[in-house]
Structures are given as C-alpha cells and as structure tokens.
Amino acid sequence: MAPKLPPQHSLQHSSSAVAGGQSQEGQSHYPHAAQPKGLMRWLLTTNHKEIGSLYLIFSLTMFFVGGIFALVVRAELFQPGLQLVEPEFFNQMTTMHGLIMVFAAVMPAFTGLANWMIPLQIGAPDMALPRLNNFSFWLLPVAFTLLLSTLFMPGGGPNFGWTFYAPLSTTYAPASTTFFILALHMAGISSILGAINIIATILNMRAPGMRMMDMPLFVWTWLITAFLLIAVMPVLAGVITMMLMDINFGTSFFDAAGGGDPVLFQHLFWFFGHPEVYIMILPAFGIVSAIIPTFARKPLFGYASMVYATGAIALLSFLVWAHHMFIVGLPLTAELFFMYSTMLIAVPTGVKVFNWVTTLFRGSISFEPPMLFALAFVVLFTIGGFSGLMLAIAPADFQYHDTYFVVAHFHYVLVPGAIFAIMAGVYYWLPKWTGHYPNERLAQCHFWCSIIGVNLTFFPMHFAGLAGMPRRIPDYALQFADFNLLSSIGAFFFGASQLLFVLVVVLCVRGGQKAPAKAWEGAVDLEWSVPSPAPLHTFETPPVFHRAQSHD
Amino acid sequence: MWSVVKSVLAALLGVQNDRQRQQDFSNGKPVAFIITAVVVTMMFVLLLAGIAIYAAG
Amino acid sequence: MRLPWQWLLTITSVASLSQAHASSWNMPVGVTDTSRNIFGLHMTIFWVCVVIGVIVFGVMFYSLFRYRHSKGAKAARFHEHTSVEVLWTAIPILILVGMAVPATATLKNMYDASEADLDIMITGQQWRWRYEYLGEDIAYTSNLSTTREQIRGESERDEHYLLDVDEPLVLPINRKVRFLMTSDDVIHSWWVPELAVKQDTIPGFINENWVQINEPGIYRGQCAELCGVNHGFMPIVVHAMEEAEFETWLEERKEAAEQEAMGVDREWAIEELMARGEEVYQSICSSCHQGEGQGAPPAFPALAGNEQLINELDWHLDRVINGVSGAAMPAFRNTLNPVEIAAVVTYTRNAWGNETGDTVQPATVAERIAQ
Known part of the structure; x- marks a missing residue:
C-alpha cells in the first residue's frame, strides 16, 4: 500500500502522457511556480496521487499497529490462564485493535484508493476540492496519535470494546475517554470531508462523454459509500457527543438513574455501525468487480444489476441495525422486523456473488496476484456471508450473540473481505502507480501464506463460539484451549506473512519488470490509458471517453 | 413514472438489464429515482413492519 | 522428507487432544424445548448454507479449472441474462421465507414468559451474579470460585476452570421459571448455552426471559x-434438581436465612467475625482489592495499611454500606446481610497488619442500614 511517489512534475513527464487527449498546450498551465521540497511537500500537497499515497502509507502503518495489538490479544489467549498481560490491558488491546483497524486501517485504505483511482477512472485531472483533500488526510495522523496516546495516560486507554457500550464507556470509563471522543470526532470529520470530495468529483468531473452509467463499478460503489458516510458519520458524532456530555457535563442520556436509557446508546451506535459495515465492504465490491473481468477477459456479468444492487444494499443497510441487539430485550415485533430485513439484505449481496461467479464462467482466466486475492475474496467473503445469514436467525442469535462465532463472522467479512480486496486493488494498480509489476513469486507466496494464516486464525473461532466461548475474555475454560491454540498460531503466521506484502510493495517501488500503460491484458478502464507510472498530473485536458470502453 | 417505479423495484431485488439501465440513465431524472427509492423503501418498511406485527400476533 | 510427516503428527496430536477434552465443536443441543428448537434452526440454516456453498463454489472452481487462459480458453462475451438473474434472486428469497416461518414460531415461544411457576430476579454486578427467589425470602450472590493460583498457573487447573461458583443458581426441572433480569452497574449478559437463555441485564431496566428444564444436571x-x-x-452455574429435591433445598435455604437473621441480634466474638469476614472478603472483595488487601491502584485502593480506613471506622462502614458513587465500589446494603457486612468490616480492620482491634457488631450495621 505504499506506492511509488509520483514523479515530481516536469515537462518530460507530462509530455510522455500521450493518452487521454493530453496536448502540448496543456503543459504550460501548471499553476504551481515552485513546489515545496521535503516534508513541506507532503504537508502541503494538494495532488490526488500524493494524497492517495499518504492515505495508503498511513493505512498500512496503522494496519501493523492494529495487528500488533491483535497479536498481544492472541498471545494472551494462546493457552488458558493469565500469562502475559493483565485483564485491564487486555481490554485496552481488544478495544484499540478494533478501533484502529476500522477507523485507521480499512477506511483510510479505501479513501486512499479512491483518491488515486477515481480521478484516473473518470478522466479527471484531480479531486474536485484539493485543499480539502489535504486537510481531510492530515486530520487522521493527529486523530490517531491522540487515540494511541491514551494508552499512556493514567488509568489507561479505552477499555470498553470498539462498540463502547454505555454505561461502561461513560460512568465506568477511564479518564482518557474524553480524548478518545475527540479523536473519533476528528476521524469522523476527515471521513465526511473525504466523502464530500469524492461525491463532488464523481458528479462534476467526469470526462466528456462519460455518463453515470459508464462509470466503473469502483466509482459507483464509492459514490454510494460516500453518501452512506455523510449519512451516518454525524450519527456517530452525535452519540459520542452525548457520551461527552454524560461524562463531563452531568447529563444522563445513557444513565437510567437520571432518566436516560443505556439501550438508546446501542440504537444510535448501530444506526451508525451497520451502514459502517457496508462502508467497509462496498468499495471492496467495486475493486473485485474491476479485477475479475480483467483476468477473466470477459465483461462483468450483470453490471446493471450490480449498480442497482449496491443502491439497494445501501438503503437496506439503514433498516437492519438492531440485529446487533437481538438480546437486549427488544419487543417481539421489533425482533421479527429486524430478523426479516436482515435476511432480505442477504439477497442483493448474494446476487453480487452469483454475478462474479458467472463472470468467471466461460471466461479465459489467468491467475495473476490481484486475481488470486480477488478470487479468495469471493470464496471467503461468501463464507462470512453464510455465517451472517445464520446470525440473522434471531432465535439462533440468542446462542451466537457475543461469542467467538460472531468474532469469526465479522473477521471473515473484514479480513479476507475488505482487506484482501484492498490488497487485490494494490496489486492490481501497483503497475500504474510505480511503473513496475510486483514480483510475482513473492506476491504468490504472500497470497498463499495469507490464505493459510487467515483460515487457521479465524476458522477455529466458529467452533470456539458454538461451543460457548464468549468474546472479549482474557482467559477461558479448558474446553476452548485447542481452538485458541490454533487461532493464535494462525494469527502470528498471518501477521508475519504481511511483512512479505511490505517487501513486495517496497521492491515494486524500487524496480522490477517494466509495465506498459495497459498493464493487464484484459483491463479496459480509463486509468490504463495514461502511462505507467502515472505522471503527477494526468488528464489536464479531459480525455474523450469512447463508448467502446464502457461496460456494454 | 411507471418505468421509474419498475426500475426502483428491480433495484430492490438487485436485478436489472442493460437496456432498461440505458433508458434510466438517458431519460430519467436522478431526483425522480431518489424520491421514488425513498418512498419505496418506506413502503417496504411499512410492509415488513406489518408482517412483523401480524406474525407477533 | 521428514518434515511433512512431522506436520501430520502435530496435526493428529492436536486432533486427538481435541477429542480428549473438547465437549463439542457445535452448539449444544441443550436441555430445554427452546434450546432444541434453536439447535434445529441452527442446523437447518447451516445445511442450507452448505448446499448453496457447494453449488456456488462448485461452479466457480469448475470455471477456474475449465476456462484457464493458459489452456487457451477463449472468453465468451455474454454479460447479462435477465431470467437467470431473476431466478437466482427468487430462489434465495423463497429459502429465506422458508427459514423465517419456523424462526418466527420459535421466537414467539421464547418471548412468552407468562404463567410461570417461579420468579427469580437475576442481578448482574461487577463481577458476580445475585439471585433472588421472589416471594421466597431467599437471596444470595454467586461468585467465581476458581482460585487465583489456578488463574496464575501456580496450581493445577481443575476440570471446571473458570466455570465454577461458590453458590449455584438452583432450579427445579419441569417447571416454568421466569427470570427478571437487571443490573446494578454496567450491562452484563446472563448466558447458559444448554438452557439457550442469553439476555442482557441492563441497569435501571428489567428484562424478562424464562426456562423450563427437562433434565436434572449442572449447566455452566x-x-x-x-x-x-x-x-x-x-x-454462571445452574443446578437443576428434581422438584422434590428442590423443595427440600428451598426449605433448608429459608431456615438458614432465618438463622442468619437471628444472628443480627446477638453479640459476636471477634474470632467468629474474623472467620466469617475472611470468607466474605475472599468471595466478594478480593477480586478488586486483591487477596492480601494490597489493592490495584488507582482503580482499586489498597486496604492493608490504609490510614483513613484504620482511623475512621464510620467512614469505612459508610463506604461498604453505601458504596462510592462514580467509582467501582458498589453499595453492599442490599447485597450482603448485616452479619456479613459486620464480619467483613471487622476482618479488614484486623487483617494484614491493620491491627485496630475494632469489632463491629451486626446490630450496629443493621441500625446504620435502617437509617
């Protein structure tokens, strides 16, 4: 996820940009007289490619930070008993792992890919609001430095799980919770600004001739994701502000003693939280929908259905939040409503899987690294979808809820789901970013290690959960020992194999087999019409979009 | 109008053909789709709530 | 060449280990009608997923194998087929409707807590359960009884490591028992897999659930x-008994409670209070203030050598009876009886070098609580 820095702009570079209607005239219009050098260049940059790289590097760093937290958790759970860390610190680790992975690794990675690829895919010279783009990135390091610093504060960092249920996160929370709230506010603002920028770019800056219906699915899914972000991040901001008031200003939103309701917190949190789940998976759908047709050398099956299904999923995602709350004592009617709506949302999601599989059918398939990850995505995400379907059955959820079965479920949709899709996207677009193909041998090695690691880590968790192991416990009864042993071995293996990913990316930035503009034989979208590596400024004169490149 | 409703219902199922999509995107106004989609979603909520209330007895 | 064999050995040994003490890989069938229904739903939806998975992955891997570029496969150009798409949307919807019907029936049954024979109030507290047999004048707390030494690996872990309590919840079989669930502090969730009861306990609110156990036994x-x-x-440990046995147990409990109530009025000797106090301290207080009263600052202050505690008896009593608002220390006014409070206060004032020589009598505590 650390692409090569786009070359500093120079006349040679831009004149090599042959495609997309770049003209000699276009070059003389660079607005910047002298670019700042060194650190200031990165602090002040407004270039979508540089900001995209910053997002991706930030995300990769946080992926490892969150990963180390996970390994602390897995090390403690390696065998029964308390060996390495105290329960208090264990709870901080589970909480921080969740928060960092969701808000600092997965979400910024997708924003980084959006920054890099959306302008290239729609033939725009940059994002619509470049300065805002810079600001929304630089909020993130500040926010997460603050969040991580809470670990060193007296009383420790957040220890109430990434879902921070009140009153554990209000009345009973450590003193650092106020900092946690501020950090989350900043991350939320960053997401909203990023989303506004993406919507403005997609709606206003498409190349002449490119209609909405011609847009690649990655652009489509991001457009819908951006609307979801704008809709739900303010809900998150609201709920953490209510926490802030409860903690510091004597209100009782979530305190029954003062007339409040702890369950209200969960309703608000999950009204944000469930669309958030789709925020983390819809762009992944877009990436996979770009990669599978490329390496099957066959147009995506059911492009129209995919677009409509994405819209349907986005709307339905607002109607299912209480399936996270089946055991808080909802009225029977509410249980039934949310059970039905949850079961139905599986349908458009299933349709997408069917479409990918049908795209493969009678294709001409090759197995380059991006394709390997995309195929693994389809299989393993579907397994996560199956356990999701099981969790939707409300009576059965009384047994599944808050166990390792749930942990297995959401890790299957997030790790081999969202994260594999991100990695697939990185492998797919690395030639465009760096001008080199990633080392195929190493990438394959990374793939197989990841596949083994991910399944060894998360598959046994299904069994542990069904056998009765609750989540978020630092120590467990003896009958869960074998499953936990396997999971811990798998986690360390998976963690170590991600170092291979860094190696592949670094090697690819530094050199490797040269990639042509159209790096993959079956690739069709607009980004493949600019040279590899993509020069710092592309499409300064809008390209003419040919219908032949569209999806029909 | 009917074609807009039909497209929105198709979206709810997650199935749409390319010809209809071409038509939606060349003739339809986005606002019409968004409003229809929101209305249809609300009707869907009411329908589902109705079934839930009925089933709960 | 030896390496694969070593791997195989490891894998088989892990597998045999599993058989040695893993009770199951799957959800327990359980001992109530509800748990059996849930198990049925669970297995049905599981097999539905397996069948769909076999079909989808079958087509996928067939395509991956059959249409390899390296074998010269030529890609077709089709990209749409509305009737197929409608079909594969309709079939899952039908399957889901098929699942929804039995799920709804089971759920309705689970929500019907009416006509119960026995009501039990379950209260979650950081970090114990309190059970109150409503209308029977019996109430007690249930604490983890696994020793610190086992958790720290200083002694052998027993079979029910972390799943053992000092006082289990005792229930009769074949009778509908209604649970009223709440919490004194944060949200907890009371879960016994074999009874298929999992319900959040929420401070300030009361949730309802019920159980009718078919077989006597101990469920954890x-x-x-x-x-x-x-x-x-x-x-949580539930001890399910035959009805007659349960009635006997109930009588014994009531008698013991009366005995305890009489104990309030008599004068207790310091040795008696110390002995009783140590029991109470170890089961209730030591999870926070630690076994030797050393505490775990800053959240849980030390009691050994605590100046304020030693010098101010009144302050000490107040903390135990009324708790500390905004901190982890709960009020024990309703959780412990006057004898227990008197004993534990006496104990903490005379243990680990806190040699005040004070004795606190149960009658004094009862008076304080009555104020």
Whole structure:
C-alpha cells in the first residue's frame, strides 16, 4: 500500500502522457511556480496521487499497529490462564485493535484508493476540492496519535470494546475517554470531508462523454459509500457527543438513574455501525468487480444489476441495525422486523456473488496476484456471508450473540473481505502507480501464506463460539484451549506473512519488470490509458471517453 | 413514472438489464429515482413492519 | 522428507487432544424445548448454507479449472441474462421465507414468559451474579470460585476452570421459571448455552426471559457482555434438581436465612467475625482489592495499611454500606446481610497488619442500614 511517489512534475513527464487527449498546450498551465521540497511537500500537497499515497502509507502503518495489538490479544489467549498481560490491558488491546483497524486501517485504505483511482477512472485531472483533500488526510495522523496516546495516560486507554457500550464507556470509563471522543470526532470529520470530495468529483468531473452509467463499478460503489458516510458519520458524532456530555457535563442520556436509557446508546451506535459495515465492504465490491473481468477477459456479468444492487444494499443497510441487539430485550415485533430485513439484505449481496461467479464462467482466466486475492475474496467473503445469514436467525442469535462465532463472522467479512480486496486493488494498480509489476513469486507466496494464516486464525473461532466461548475474555475454560491454540498460531503466521506484502510493495517501488500503460491484458478502464507510472498530473485536458470502453 | 417505479423495484431485488439501465440513465431524472427509492423503501418498511406485527400476533 | 510427516503428527496430536477434552465443536443441543428448537434452526440454516456453498463454489472452481487462459480458453462475451438473474434472486428469497416461518414460531415461544411457576430476579454486578427467589425470602450472590493460583498457573487447573461458583443458581426441572433480569452497574449478559437463555441485564431496566428444564444436571455459562476488567471471571452455574429435591433445598435455604437473621441480634466474638469476614472478603472483595488487601491502584485502593480506613471506622462502614458513587465500589446494603457486612468490616480492620482491634457488631450495621 505504499506506492511509488509520483514523479515530481516536469515537462518530460507530462509530455510522455500521450493518452487521454493530453496536448502540448496543456503543459504550460501548471499553476504551481515552485513546489515545496521535503516534508513541506507532503504537508502541503494538494495532488490526488500524493494524497492517495499518504492515505495508503498511513493505512498500512496503522494496519501493523492494529495487528500488533491483535497479536498481544492472541498471545494472551494462546493457552488458558493469565500469562502475559493483565485483564485491564487486555481490554485496552481488544478495544484499540478494533478501533484502529476500522477507523485507521480499512477506511483510510479505501479513501486512499479512491483518491488515486477515481480521478484516473473518470478522466479527471484531480479531486474536485484539493485543499480539502489535504486537510481531510492530515486530520487522521493527529486523530490517531491522540487515540494511541491514551494508552499512556493514567488509568489507561479505552477499555470498553470498539462498540463502547454505555454505561461502561461513560460512568465506568477511564479518564482518557474524553480524548478518545475527540479523536473519533476528528476521524469522523476527515471521513465526511473525504466523502464530500469524492461525491463532488464523481458528479462534476467526469470526462466528456462519460455518463453515470459508464462509470466503473469502483466509482459507483464509492459514490454510494460516500453518501452512506455523510449519512451516518454525524450519527456517530452525535452519540459520542452525548457520551461527552454524560461524562463531563452531568447529563444522563445513557444513565437510567437520571432518566436516560443505556439501550438508546446501542440504537444510535448501530444506526451508525451497520451502514459502517457496508462502508467497509462496498468499495471492496467495486475493486473485485474491476479485477475479475480483467483476468477473466470477459465483461462483468450483470453490471446493471450490480449498480442497482449496491443502491439497494445501501438503503437496506439503514433498516437492519438492531440485529446487533437481538438480546437486549427488544419487543417481539421489533425482533421479527429486524430478523426479516436482515435476511432480505442477504439477497442483493448474494446476487453480487452469483454475478462474479458467472463472470468467471466461460471466461479465459489467468491467475495473476490481484486475481488470486480477488478470487479468495469471493470464496471467503461468501463464507462470512453464510455465517451472517445464520446470525440473522434471531432465535439462533440468542446462542451466537457475543461469542467467538460472531468474532469469526465479522473477521471473515473484514479480513479476507475488505482487506484482501484492498490488497487485490494494490496489486492490481501497483503497475500504474510505480511503473513496475510486483514480483510475482513473492506476491504468490504472500497470497498463499495469507490464505493459510487467515483460515487457521479465524476458522477455529466458529467452533470456539458454538461451543460457548464468549468474546472479549482474557482467559477461558479448558474446553476452548485447542481452538485458541490454533487461532493464535494462525494469527502470528498471518501477521508475519504481511511483512512479505511490505517487501513486495517496497521492491515494486524500487524496480522490477517494466509495465506498459495497459498493464493487464484484459483491463479496459480509463486509468490504463495514461502511462505507467502515472505522471503527477494526468488528464489536464479531459480525455474523450469512447463508448467502446464502457461496460456494454 | 411507471418505468421509474419498475426500475426502483428491480433495484430492490438487485436485478436489472442493460437496456432498461440505458433508458434510466438517458431519460430519467436522478431526483425522480431518489424520491421514488425513498418512498419505496418506506413502503417496504411499512410492509415488513406489518408482517412483523401480524406474525407477533 | 521428514518434515511433512512431522506436520501430520502435530496435526493428529492436536486432533486427538481435541477429542480428549473438547465437549463439542457445535452448539449444544441443550436441555430445554427452546434450546432444541434453536439447535434445529441452527442446523437447518447451516445445511442450507452448505448446499448453496457447494453449488456456488462448485461452479466457480469448475470455471477456474475449465476456462484457464493458459489452456487457451477463449472468453465468451455474454454479460447479462435477465431470467437467470431473476431466478437466482427468487430462489434465495423463497429459502429465506422458508427459514423465517419456523424462526418466527420459535421466537414467539421464547418471548412468552407468562404463567410461570417461579420468579427469580437475576442481578448482574461487577463481577458476580445475585439471585433472588421472589416471594421466597431467599437471596444470595454467586461468585467465581476458581482460585487465583489456578488463574496464575501456580496450581493445577481443575476440570471446571473458570466455570465454577461458590453458590449455584438452583432450579427445579419441569417447571416454568421466569427470570427478571437487571443490573446494578454496567450491562452484563446472563448466558447458559444448554438452557439457550442469553439476555442482557441492563441497569435501571428489567428484562424478562424464562426456562423450563427437562433434565436434572449442572449447566455452566458465562457473562456474555463486556462488563469491565473481570468480565471473563463471572461464570454462571445452574443446578437443576428434581422438584422434590428442590423443595427440600428451598426449605433448608429459608431456615438458614432465618438463622442468619437471628444472628443480627446477638453479640459476636471477634474470632467468629474474623472467620466469617475472611470468607466474605475472599468471595466478594478480593477480586478488586486483591487477596492480601494490597489493592490495584488507582482503580482499586489498597486496604492493608490504609490510614483513613484504620482511623475512621464510620467512614469505612459508610463506604461498604453505601458504596462510592462514580467509582467501582458498589453499595453492599442490599447485597450482603448485616452479619456479613459486620464480619467483613471487622476482618479488614484486623487483617494484614491493620491491627485496630475494632469489632463491629451486626446490630450496629443493621441500625446504620435502617437509617
């Protein structure tokens, strides 16, 4: 996820940009007289490619930070008993792992890919609001430095799980919770600004001739994701502000003693939280929908259905939040409503899987690294979808809820789901970013290690959960020992194999087999019409979009 | 109008053909789709709530 | 060449280990009609997923194998087929409707807590459960009984490591028991897998659930909702008895409670109070203030050598009876009886070098509580 820095702009570079209607005239219009050098260049940059790289590097760093937290958790759970860390610190680790992975690794990675690829895919010279783009990135390091610093504060960092249920996160929370709230506010603002920028770019800056219906699915899914972000991040901001008031200003939103309701917190949190789940998976759908047709050398099956299904999923995602709350004592009617709506949302999601599989059918398939990850995505995400379907059955959820079965479920949709899709996207677009193909041998090695690691880590968790192991416990009864042993071995293996990913990316930035503009034989979208590596400024004169490149 | 409703219902199922999509995107106004989609979603909520209330007895 | 064999050995040994003491890989069938229904739903939806998975992955891997570019496969150009798409949308919807019908029936049954024979109030507290037999004048708390030494690996872990309590919840079989569930502090969740009861206990609100157990036995579970530092250490044990046996137990409990109530009025000797106090301290207080009263500052202050505690008896009593608002220390006014409070206060004032020589009498405590 650390692409090569786009070359500093120079006349040679831009004149090599042959495609997309770049003209000699276009070059003389660079607005910047002298670019700042060194650190200031990165602090002040407004270039979508540089900001995209910053997002991706930030995300990769946080992926490892969150990963180390996970390994602390897995090390403690390696065998029964308390060996390495105290329960208090264990709870901080589970909480921080969740928060960092969701808000600092997965979400910024997708924003980084959006920054890099959306302008290239729609033939725009940059994002619509470049300065805002810079600001929304630089909020993130500040926010997460603050969040991580809470670990060193007296009383420790957040220890109430990434879902921070009140009153554990209000009345009973450590003193650092106020900092946690501020950090989350900043991350939320960053997401909203990023989303506004993406919507403005997609709606206003498409190349002449490119209609909405011609847009690649990655652009489509991001457009819908951006609307979801704008809709739900303010809900998150609201709920953490209510926490802030409860903690510091004597209100009782979530305190029954003062007339409040702890369950209200969960309703608000999950009204944000469930669309958030789709925020983390819809762009992944877009990436996979770009990669599978490329390496099957066959147009995506059911492009129209995919677009409509994405819209349907986005709307339905607002109607299912209480399936996270089946055991808080909802009225029977509410249980039934949310059970039905949850079961139905599986349908458009299933349709997408069917479409990918049908795209493969009678294709001409090759197995380059991006394709390997995309195929693994389809299989393993579907397994996560199956356990999701099981969790939707409300009576059965009384047994599944808050166990390792749930942990297995959401890790299957997030790790081999969202994260594999991100990695697939990185492998797919690395030639465009760096001008080199990633080392195929190493990438394959990374793939197989990841596949083994991910399944060894998360598959046994299904069994542990069904056998009765609750989540978020630092120590467990003896009958869960074998499953936990396997999971811990798998986690360390998976963690170590991600170092291979860094190696592949670094090697690819530094050199490797040269990639042509159209790096993959079956690739069709607009980004493949600019040279590899993509020069710092592309499409300064809008390209003419040919219908032949569209999806029909 | 009917074609807009039909497209929105198709979206709810997650199935749409390319010809209809071409038509939606060349003739339809986005606002019409968004409003229809929101209305249809609300009707869907009411329908589902109705079934839930009925089933709960 | 030896390496694969070593791997195989490891794998088989892990597998045999599993058989040695893993009770199951799957959800327990359980001992109530509800748990059996849930198990049925669970297995049905599981097999539905397996069948869909076999078909989808079958087509996928067939395509991957059959249409390899390296074998010269030529890609077709089709990209749409509305009737196929409608079909594969309609079939899952039908399957889901098929699942929804039995799920709805089971859920309705689970929500019907009416006409119960016995009501039990379950209260979650950081980090123990309190059970109150409503209308029977019996109430007690249930604490983890696994020793610190076992958790720290200083002694052999027993069979029910982390799943043992000092006082289990005792229930009759074949009778409908209604649970009223609440919490004194944060949200907990009372879960016993074999009874298929999992319900959040929410401070300030009361949730309802019920159970009718078919077979006598001992059923174990744990708190399922993160409730703070000792979330992993508040197990649940249910002892289900034949009805006659349960009635006997109930009578014995009532008698013991009366005995205890009489104990309030008499004068207790310091040795008696110390002995009783140590029991109470170890089961209730030591999870936070630690076994030797050394505490775990800043959250849990030390009691040994605590100046304020030693010098101010009144302050000490007040803390135990009324708790500390905004901190982890709960009010024990309703959780412990006057004898227990008197004993534990006496104990903490005379243990670990706190040699005040004070004795606190149960009558004094009862008076304080009555104020």
